[in-house]
Amino acid sequence: MKKNLVIVESPAKAKTIEKFLGDGFVVKSCFGHIRDLNKKGISIDIENGFKPIYEVSDDKKKVVQELKSLAKKAETIWLASDEDREGEAISWHLSEVLELEESKTKRIVFHEITKSAILKAIENPRNINKDLVDAQQARRILDRLVGYELSPVLWKKVKPQLSAGRVQSVAVRLLVEREREIQAFQPSSSFKIVGVFKHPNGTFRAELDKKNEAEKEVYGLLNSFKSCQFEIDDLTVKPSQKKPSAPFTTSTLQQEASRKLGFSVTRTMLLAQKLYEAGHITYMRTDSVNLSDFALQSAEEVINANYGKEYHQKRKYNTKSNSAQEAHEAIRPTNFNKKNVPADSSESRLYELIWKRAIASQMSNALLEKTTIAINNSQDKPLFKAKGEVVTFDGFLKIYLQGSDEEQEETFDDLLPKVSVGDGVMNEKITATQRFTRHPARFTEASLVKKLEELGIGRPSTYAPTITTIQKRGYVEKEIKEGKTRNYTQIILQAQEIKAQNLTEITGAEKNKLSPTDIGKVVTDFLNENFKTIMDYGFTASVEKNFDEIAQGYKKWSKMIDEFYDPFHQSVDTTLNHSARATGERFLGEDPQSSKPIIARISRFGPVIQIGKTEDNEKPKFANLRKGQTIDTINLEEALELFKLPRIIGNFEENEMKVSIGRFGPYVLHDSKFYSLNKELDPYTVNAEEAIEVIKEKRKRDAEKIIKKFDEEPTLLIQNGRWGPYISFGKRNYKIPKETDPKTLDYESCMTLIEEQNKIPKKRKKK
């Protein structure tokens, strides 16, 4: 019988720690919070000092049962959850639910999973810090009050199933405001003037130190350069340094994985979880940039051995964000000697990124030399300037270059020729290119996480789920935006001649960027109008201050909640009783046929165009907005287009063909089967002949899909699908073992496979 029971949050952590502690200790995990506010209803007794009503949820009952029986038999129970607000609460809930005796219970904490850290923790146990627990309860109760009182307001005033909360509503607000900045943005253009200069030691490019707005001005300038003499006016050489970035936290890992590997935040976290469970990396949900002494030392050894002593520089990083709770280390490899780990390709690419970033964080600065050459001219016009950058010692750049969200400015030559002040240079060519200012960038998942972290909103464990939630609620979409072509002018002076040419470029193409939907905008406006406090970017920071005071014992949690709840609940009441429905209604014009008003608005089922009023005798006509159309931007003409579908375009095999646009794009409906129209075919103009072609092609493809048919059973088919060959029988599909050639299967062997797989119970589907 083990005398000691240690409880930690994560099973992977339990496994590691058990090895360190040896005999006499059993280490178990509680899988995070074991108890929470009841899911149904608000579950807070508001009249009685906001007493929370907790319950052990169904999926935690088994764990709790097991821990309870182990705790009964143990002499000492060590509560080793994380040392932060949530971790303290987990320990407290454990002690309550498991009914632990105080004399048998010890609370311990450690920030790194090393043997010495754990043994030290065991030597220094303490009691549960009730103030910290109260701070967590205040956090929990506040979030429940906000979420469960605001959401129903939206159900009533906007659309059912919507949600609002301290974190998600502000995240959507960020996107809405950015989108409006983009919409209001007016690009302006100017000419960037670059000259190519020849010096006995080499040819290089230099940019004119002034942007010119008007084309006329550019011609004047180029003309005056025709007869110009150029010489080196000034030369500066400045040494500079680049520092490596801190090792990864959850948020910076998500950002770099998005920039460098193109992973969504969810994908990054899934892969990191696998690496963590395999023991390759430390915990992946952290806000700390701290490295343990063990890590510092082994990074040093690896750097010295692989790159040499001059590449090592020991560094300790400090966390900037003041909302950080630092219960863990930074994300790093558990073993720096492993530059690669055996895993699938995405996992190993993520691991390599983590390895490089952590190692680079302990490497020396890169040393650079920045050179600027200024060229004057005999016409007293602005100077041309050439900028060059040479790496004199690569340092950490040997292995890691940090990504950036901003688009890179066009870079100039790395290496400039050796020149001296007073040297004459020959001008070979001057190119003036029209450039346009760019609207602020839309957020990516990762750059939104970065912004939220800066505002102190959300936690490492919630960044990815929050992004998922706002998309699931339909507030935000990840859209592929096709670029538009734009004309621009280039004016070139070469061999005493000025030539202009008109060129085109593609601009504004975007993918994986987040943009708010109409619902997102309407909900944000509605909440901004009625719940200013909650929507304030500083709201979380200000309540965090209160939580800190509670944690330090200066303030009672119920008092804080009381102060918050009174005015909040008041505005909920006022809004419910006095506020009109929020529909985002916009008048587009009159219908040329019926002269009825046409409006765009949110209906119960999303954004629509409505012709006529609901109070009219004749029922109004409705049409849903398409993908890419928004209430803000749609015009009358586009709105009228929407009413031209569905179209009946003729008959085929005695059945009617109906063309329309559905969830998956344009389609032809024929004999109650759907045929998608390809991109070349426009649903508004497609004719019967073209549609018949589409139908025939689809039939041909479907026929090719079938590998084998059986006379014994017409619904039994071997087909070729997206994931390879499979058996379909009745309404269900069945796998074919990898080693089997599908062509060789006969009727009996198919039925055996089906029977085998029918034995495995079908799991309930998630809704």
Add this chain to the structure above:
DNA sequence: CAGTGAGCGAGCTTCCGCTTGACTT
């Protein structure tokens, strides 16, 4: 891959932070 779209009323939805499952068509 429809059609719904008002308002009533039944009963449903919803928050944020800790954790990892068990599903594969």
